Amino acid sequence: MRMTGAEAAVAALEAQGICTIFGIPGGHSVPLYDALARHRRIRHVLGRHEQGLAFMADGYSRASGEIGVVTTTSGPGVANLAGALGGATTDTSAVLVISSAVRSDFIGRNRGVLHDLNQTLDLMRAVCGPVCRCSAVEQIPGAIRDLVFELRCRRPRAAYCEIPADILRAEGDVEVPPAVRRERVQPDPQATRRAVRLLTEARRPVIWTGTGAVWSDAAEDVDALARALGAIVVTSSLGRGLLPADHPHVVLREGLCANAVDDLIGQADVVLAVGTMFKGEDTNNWTLKPGEKLIHIDIDPEEIGRSYPAEVGIVADARAALAAIRRGLPKRQPADPAWVRKGKEAQDAFLERRRRQGPTEMRAVDILRSRVPRDAILVFDRCNLGYWAWVAMPTYAPRTFHYPMGYGGLGGALPQAIGAKLACPDRTVLCVIGDGGFQFTATELAVAVQEKTPFTIVLCNNGKYGAIEANMRKNYGHADLGCELMNPDFLKFASAYGVPAVRVDTLDGFAAALERGLKADDLNLIELTVDLCDPPW
Secondary structure: OEEEEEHHHHHHHHOOOOOEEEEEEOOOOOHHHHHHHOOOOOOEOOOOOOOHHHHHHHHHHHHHHOOEEEEEEOHHHHOOHHHOOOOOOOOOOEEEEEEEOOOHHOOOOOOEEEEOOOOOOOHHOOOOOOOOEEOOOHHHHHHHHHHHHHHOOOOOOOEEEEEEEHHHHHHHEEEOOOOOOOOOOOOHHHHHHHHHHHHOOOOOOEEEOOOHHHOOOOHHHHHHHHHHHEEEEEOOOOHOOOOOOOOOEEEOOOOOOOHHHHHHHHHHEEEEEEEOOHHHHHHHOOOOOOOEEEEEEEOOOOHOOOOOOOOOOEEHEEEEEEHHHHHHOOOOOOHHHHHHHHHHHHHHHHHHHHHHHHHHHHHHHHHHHHHOOOOEEEEEEEEEEHHHHHHHOOOOOOOEEEEEOOOOOOOOOHHHHHEEEEEEEEOOEEEEEHHHHHHHHHHHHHHHOOOOOEEEEEEEOOOOOOHHHHHHHHHHHHOOOOOOOOOOHHHHHHHHHHOOOOEEEHHHHHHHHHHHHHHOOOOOEEEEEOOOOOOOO
């Protein structure tokens, strides 16, 4: 078919099953908006800042397992995406950017044309996986298809497609490829046999699952292997919920503080790691010892051996590799049940220690967990209550615990919750964010109102960047600069957008307000002013 570059981009997205796009129009991307307006099969969500846009697409992807798509204009529009895209890449979330660029003959010449960013691809390579630029209309559908393939069939992360303004307006003869169907990378049979031999002999096995196991929908295989082996199952922070926290083999652990669970992992004779990067904040900055022998499954070959040497490395889709291992595993007596009991006892010991260290904070976590459904989507920012939930909150379903890990940027929770609610409108969504982080993206509250997304925001207000203050006092003995915040009246701020809001200064009040907010089926905000300390690390 003959169409413009903008029409080709929209047609390619439609063919790949994309139904929602987060965007802000700009001078160079207007042709895309003309095409979107005429097709109307893709829902457009208008943001207020490009960083918020990327966070929304990230939240959409984390909650649904689908690709979140962003469109923005050249120059500052693209640059504003970078912080959030870095988080999507490090946390294994599938976000695709379709951006305009200056006219083809200006790219890389740095002549100061409007929205010129010299070589935008160089900026995007730092925060994305695959990146590309289309130099002809005919290239656009294939380029988008290739990026979708990378996100659906390889490791999810941010991806970037740049289309110069003149190519968006130009016409060409275009063939739109069909939708990419998920194909699972199969494991090497020899590596699988080696893994089976180790697992057959294991008497103290541990299965460590990460986001790769979640993306691969590998819960059934992990459950079956855990029962067959008698294995303890632990997860990375963002892998929580693959199996419910009350599963007989699941042991909750925290990643940034050594504890009895870590000691037990070190005693394992075989650790089967599935789809995990072994991030610093999951391994107490790599002081954790992953057992005597490590089997590492990951779809990204660069992850095998990056942080820990593997006895067996298997580059494959998590579910495909686990299925092959299950087929090859002979019937065997599971490990002594005392092994899993030790894991549960170690979990209880570290949780009890945390309750002694932070009784008020742990009660706040208990209030959250007891008031929301097991399958509710909980989106946390880095804030005092978010830290405690990261440390100690049980999770019961996949894709329901969201937290900024490797990149660790502030302010993502509010727009991520908007994206999550748009992706999963029938699920309860709760956003927990601090007063400092909220002010990074607070104007995206307008998007939640405009799109009629009902969820509850818990805004933890202690009037400061608490984690920074604690760090400075611990390491330097004072915190005189850069910690105290002069905050607005958050209730008036919410009221300006027509959002019901309430301030609570006790945990009993918090529990009551949270119950009311969750039952309201409307966008609402709870300002929590209880003084919560950060966890001692």
